[in-house]
Each structure stands twice: as C-alpha cells, then as structure tokens.
Amino acid sequence: MMVAYHGCYDLTYFGYAHFRMLEDPRWMAWRTVIVASFVFLSGLSMALAREGSRRGFLKRLLQVGVCAALVSMATSLLFGPRWIYFGVLHFFFVATLLTAPLRRYPATLAWAGAALFVAGWTLGWDAMNPRTLNWIGFASQKPFTEDYAPLAPWLGLLWIGYWAGCRFPALAGPAPAAGANPAPAPLRATSFLGRHSLAAYMLHQPLLFALLYLIRAL
Numbered sequence: 001m002m003v004a005y006h007g008c009y010d011l012t013y014f015g016y017a018h019f020r021m022l023e024d025p026r027w028m029a030w031r032t033v034i035v036a037s038f039v040f041l042s043g044l045s046m047a048l049a050r051e052g053s054r055r056g057f058l059k060r061l062l063q064v065g066v067c068a069a070l071v072s073m074a075t076s077l078l079f080g081p082r083w084i085y086f087g088v089l090h091f092f093f094v095a096t097l098l099t100a101p102l103r104r105y106p107a108t109l110a111w112a113g114a115a116l117f118v119a120g121w122t123l124g125w126d127a128m129n130p131r132t133l134n135w136i137g138f139a140s141q142k143p144f145t146e147d148y149a150p151l152a153p154w155l156g157l158l159w160i161g162y163w164a165g166c167r168f169p170a171l172a173g174p175a176p177a178a179g180a181n182p183a184p185a186p187l188r189a190t191s192f193l194g195r196h197s198l199a200a201y202m203l204h205q206p207l208l209f210a211l212l213y214l215i216r217a218l
Contacts, residue, residue: 001034003204010205014212035088039154042092043099043161044171050103057100065093067202071147079146086135087147089201094135095155099162106166113159120153 011017021027049057068089076083084090102109124140127133134143137152164171183191193200 001030001037002201003208005030005034006205007208010208010212014216016212035149035154036157038088039091039149039157040161040164042095043158043163044165046096046099046103046158047106047162047165048169050166061093061096063198064089064096067198068093070202075146082144082146084145084147085131086149087145088149090135091149091151091154094151095158098151098155099158103162106163109159110163113156113163115156117153117156117160120150120156 008017008019009021012019012021019027021031068087071084071087071089099109120137123138125138126140128136128138129141129143131143133139134148135150137150139150142148182188
C-alpha cells in the first residue's frame with residue numbers, strides 16, 4: 001500500500017496525474033490506514049524481538065536513526081519548507097527509546113496506549129502547533145510538512161500492538177514446519193519485503209523518482 005500510495009504521489013508531483021492527496025479525505029484516510037498498519041505491526045515486532053540481544057537492539061535503533069536523518073536531509077533539498085522533520089522513521093526512533101524501558105509491562109502499556117490513542121485523535125491545542133512541540137502531538141493544525149507522525153496518537157497504537165504481540169504471539173504466524181513445501185513465489189516476495197522493510201522503505205521512493213525522471217527525459 002505504501003509503494004502504491006507514493007507512486008500516486010509521484011505521478012502527481014511530476015504532473016502525470018492530479019490526485020488531491022493533501023485535500024481529499026479519501027486519500028488522507030488511506031494514508032492513515034497505511035501508517036496505522038505500520039505502527040501496529042512495529043509494536044507487534046517489538047514484542048517478538050524482546051528477548052533479542054542488546055547489541056541487536058542498538059544496531060537496529062542506529063539504523064533507524066540514520067535513515068530518519070537521511071530522510072530529513074533529502075526532503076529539505078527536494079521540498080524546502082515542507083521538509084520532513086518528524087515523519088514515520090523519526091517517530092519509530094523516539095517511540096523505540098520510550099518503549100524499551102517499559103517492555104516488562106505490556107498490560108499497562110495497552111491501557112496507556114488506548115488512552116493516548118483516543119486523546120491524540122480528539123484533543124488539540126494551538127499552543128502545540130509550533131514545530132518545537134507538534135512532534136509530541138495534540139496540535140490543532142496539521143503542520144506544513146510532507147510527512148508527519150506525532151507521538152500522540154501513534155505511540156498509543158504501537159503500545160497496543162506490543163501488548164497484542166505479547167498476549168497473542170500467534171499473530172505473527174506459525175513457524176514453518178520442517179520439510180514443508182516452499183511458499184508460492186508471491187508470498188516469498190512479500191516475505192522478503194517484510195524481512196527487509198527498512199531497506200524497502202528507504203529505496204522505493206528514490207527508485208520511483210528515478211523511473212519517472214527517466215520517463216520524462218525520454
């Protein structure tokens with residue numbers, strides 16, 4: 001869904017289409033569904049990885065932080081004042097730091113997450129609109145940026161996903177049985193993207209932009 005959504009955005013950016021992606025409620029609702037699935041599944045993944053090594057955790061956190069910085073630098077060159085200063089990757093970096101010391105309390109996180117999720121969607125104050133504060137959430141207006149994923153409400157949904165992963169680990173799917181037949185090719189392809197989601201997130205837009213630049217040049 002993310003690749004398809006960004007493909008539509010890129011077609012509009014290059015003038016091949018005229019989708020009202022920042023004004024039409026249907027486009028905005030689709031983006032919300034995509035971000036919500038990202039965040040919930042990331043919480044689920046945190047639960048599945050909670051027994052992993054500290055070194056692996058820090059390595060992944062560093063990867064996300066570096067990629068978030070690269071997104072900010074690239075978008076500042078492409079979009080100027082609409083640069084991404086707290087998008088999805090920035091959110092994941094901060095949310096991981098906030099969640100790590102609380103992982104022993106999944107039930108508490110679920111209740112706190114539900115409250116934060118509801119509050120983040122229903123409450124808003126003008127005082128939270130400046131960029132120095134709106135990354136927290138509770139802004140009364142959406143900021144002037146290409147991507148925006150504040151802690152409220154999304155940290156609440158991540159915590160709910162974490163609780164779900166602890167409470168229902170089978171949500172991740174059954175482990176393959178020994179000697180099982182290989183999965184069909186389409187499933188293997190989507191599994192590959194799932195295992196390398198950060199790389200897919202970082203590379204799909206440069207590849208789409210390069211393709212459309214090539215089409216324009218030809």
